[in-house]
Amino acid sequence: MNVLKRHKIVFIIIAVILLAAVLLLVYKVAILKSPEKVLKQYMACIEKKDYEAMYKMLDQESQERVTQKDFITRNRNIYEGIEAKNIRISMIEDQEKEGAVQYKTVMDSRVGEIRFPNEAGIHTEKGRYRIVWNDSLIFPQLDSDDKVKVRAEKADRGTIYDRNGAVLAGKGAVAAVGLIPGKMSDDPSADLEKMAALLDMSAADIQKKLSAKWVKDDLLVPIKKLKKVNEKPSGTVDLENARVQEELLKIPGVIIGDEESRVYPLGEKAAHMIGYVQGISAEELESRKDDGYDQYSVIGKSGLEKLYEKRLHGMDGEKIIIYRKNGSEKAVVAERPKKDGEDIKLTIDSAAQSSLYDTYKEDKSCSIMMNPKNGEVLALVSTPSYDSNDFVVGMSEKRWKQLNEDKNTPMYNRFKQTWSPGSSLKPVIGAIGAGTGKLDPGEDLGHSGLSWQKSKSWGGYRVTTLHEYSGSANLENALIYSDNIYFAKAALKIGADTLTAQLQKAGFGQEIPFALGMNPSQYSSDNKAIESEIQLADSGYGQGQVLVNPLHMASIYSAFSNEGSMMKPHLELKDETAYWIEHAFDSKAAAVVAKDLEKVISDPNGTGHGAQLSKVKLAGKTGTAEIKASKEDTSGTELGWFCVFTPGKGTDDSRLLVTMVEDVKDRGGSGYVVGKSKGILEKFF
Structure with missing residues (x-):
């Protein structure tokens, strides 16, 4: 490349650079000589957080009135505090004032859009336009002594009610135990040891709370929450809790006050159904941060609290407020109203729930009370709890540790499991x-004593029964x-294919359509085919591999x-009455069985006769299921069932109760359940 050509290229490059510089200068001058463009440039700096550049656009008088440090602090605290972004301004067409620019501002904030x-x-x-600054440039109502704050409006979690309006889960109070360090005795170590023992904590844990940087001698330091000392639904007082709080108040510096909290008035009587809330975990917050949760939120961890979380959880509101120097509220700049959680009313009757729990609280059991005419579940109980x-x-x-090591497994939810039904099937x-049509109800299948087998092909296996009786074996x-x-004979007459098909039709192997997840019932392992005559015969009286969920049984x-x-x-009072399975059984056959079940209660020889009431007609069936490793096993246990209902009643007063109790061997089998249930029947049937 020759020298002349190279000089030409250099000249062109220099010319381009000079032209760009001139254009940039012209552009800047144009901006600085236009009031509207200066204002827009000023506002654009807010999102960039370039408060220093904003300050440089102020006129000399403004800069003399407010230091750069104070200006930056004021603007940063307000704009970043409200999370201002996407700031847009538009000029008002008819500018009426000389030396001023009228405009409209629209910005997004943490509480939503702000317009003014x-x-x-x-x-x-x-020769340059400069901005006259005062606090009203941020918000028109703002004066120099005012403060801008974001105030949270806490939403209430929805309340869970029973059918009569009694609270099952809702707003209440707990006892908040606190300690004022400056009022402790001359032997604080002894005080902390005593306090720790009463609160089931370590003295080191309490000392850690007292060592926080914010703690002062005259400030109350929160230590732990306890249940309030008040009467339980049964009318009794938690004496141990009362004793603990009485002893705590004897320690110098200890104060116990009320603190708002989620509470469960029925306590252990409805725990497996209602569940509980706790503070949200980091993982839960990550997946729900866009749904109105923060690190201080509580969230349902089990039961209906977890199931209905989306409905019960409220959305907190916020307000951006200007406060005067004296602390009074001057103006609300923007507001996102709070949205309280939804209240939910259940079909549950607290009285029935409590009575069933109190009746069986010493047993490993579960009970379902239901209105058989409309499907309303009146009680759903698992004991212990x-x-x-x-x-x-x-x-x-x-x-x-106590709960998890308890041999009676109080954390185990029994009503959602499946159990061998025994004779209740x-x-x-x-x-x-x-x-x-496989079985004629009036047909005599013949007496076979207390032990029977179809043929010698069964080897040593025999079906046994407990009662011999005269009259037809129908x-x-x-x-x-x-x-x-x-x-057992009936099942063999029905046949494996027909029996399994009809059990499937009656819901076996199906998901139970209920708010709380229930384990599905089975007629064999994994609901595979019944593989042998012995298994088929055993299935006929609720043994073999048959397992039934108690709610399904109801x-x-x-x-x-x-x-x-x-x-x-169903559990919600608003839900409409509906059939799960229409015509699960032939109507005439169901009527025949219902009449026979009345005699199970009314006949003096009936296994459920002990539950007979003088004023209410009942029908039902008992069941004692053997749980053992083999026919020869003598170390196994027994489950006792009692399923009882009011035949012929109307929709409003029909009742059905299904109860299963573990370990009834040597306690009367299903007769144990019949005896304990009678008090419930007298009260609620």
Whole structure:
């Protein structure tokens, strides 16, 4: 490349650079000589957080009135405090004032969009436009002594009510234990040791709270929450809790006050159903941060609290407020209203729930009370249990260990599991046999004593029963006397294919349509085919591999009040009455079985006769299921069932109760359940 050509290229480059510089200068001058463009440039600096550049645009008088440091602090605190962004200004068309620019501001903030009209004083200094600054440039109502704050409006979590309006989970108070360090005795170590022992904490944990940087001698330091000392629904007082709080108040410096909290008035009586809330975890917050949760939120961890979380959880509101120097509220700049959580009303009757729990609290059991005419679940109980309130106030390690090491497994939810039904399944077998024509209810299948086998092909295996009786070995007597041999024969007559098909039709192997997840019932392992005659015969009287969920059992028994159709159980009072399975059993067969079940209660020989009431007609069936490793096993246990209902009642006063109790061997089998249930029947049936 020759020298002339190279010089030409250099000249062009220099010319381009000079032209760009001139254009940039012209652009800057144009901006600085236009009041509107100066204002827009000023506002654009807010999102960039370039407060120093904003200060440089102020006129000399403004800069003399406010230092750069104070200017930056004032603007940063307000704009960043409200999380201002996407700031747009538009000029008002008819500018009426000389030396001022009228404009409209629109910005996004943490509480939503903010809109307001404003004006800025702008005049020239040394050939350039400069901004006259005062606090009203931020918000028109703002004076120099005012403060701008964001105030949270806490939303209430929805309340869970029973059918009569009694609170099952809602706003209440707990006892907040605090300590004023400056009022402790001359031997603070001894005080802390005593306090720690009463609160099931370590003295080191309490000392750690007292060592926080903010703590002063005259400030109350929160230590732990306890349940309030008040009467339980049963009318008794938690004496141990009362003793602990009384002893705490004897320690110098200890103060116990009320603090608002989520509370569960029924405590352990409804814990497995209602569940509990706790503080949100980091993982939960990450997935829900866009749903109105923060690090201080509580969230449902189990039961209905978890199931209905989206409905119960409220959305907190916020206000951007200008406060005067004296602390009074001057103006609300923007507001996002709070949205309280939804209140939910259940079909549960607290009185029934409490009575069932109190009746069986010493047993490993579960109970379902339901209206068989409309599917409303009136009680859903698992015993023993834990107290939901313990999780809210803070479960101690000692209490957590006790619950998990308790051989009676109070944390185990029994009503959601499946259990061997024993003889409580016999009405189902009778209804299937009669409905399919495989079994004539009046047919005598023959007496076989207390032990029977179909043929020698069964080897040493025999079906046994407990009661011999005179009269025909038909369906009615077989139900009254709970004849295992009759129902083993009935199952063989029905056949494996028909039986499994009809059990599937009655909901076995299906998901139970209920708010709380329930384990599905099975007629064999994994609901595979019944593989042998012995398994088929055992299935006929509720043994073999048959397992039934108690709520499913309640729905099945509802068919005997609804011409063979099974009600869909539901927990919310607003839910409409609906069938889960229409015509699960033949209507005539269901009617026959229902009449026979009345005699199970009314006949003096009936296994449920101990529950008979003088003023209310009942129908039902008992069941004692053997749980053992083999036929020869003598170390196994027994489950006791009692399923009982009011036949012929109307929709409002129909009741059905299903109860299962573990470990009834040597305690009367299902008779134990019948005896304990009678008090419930007298009160609620």
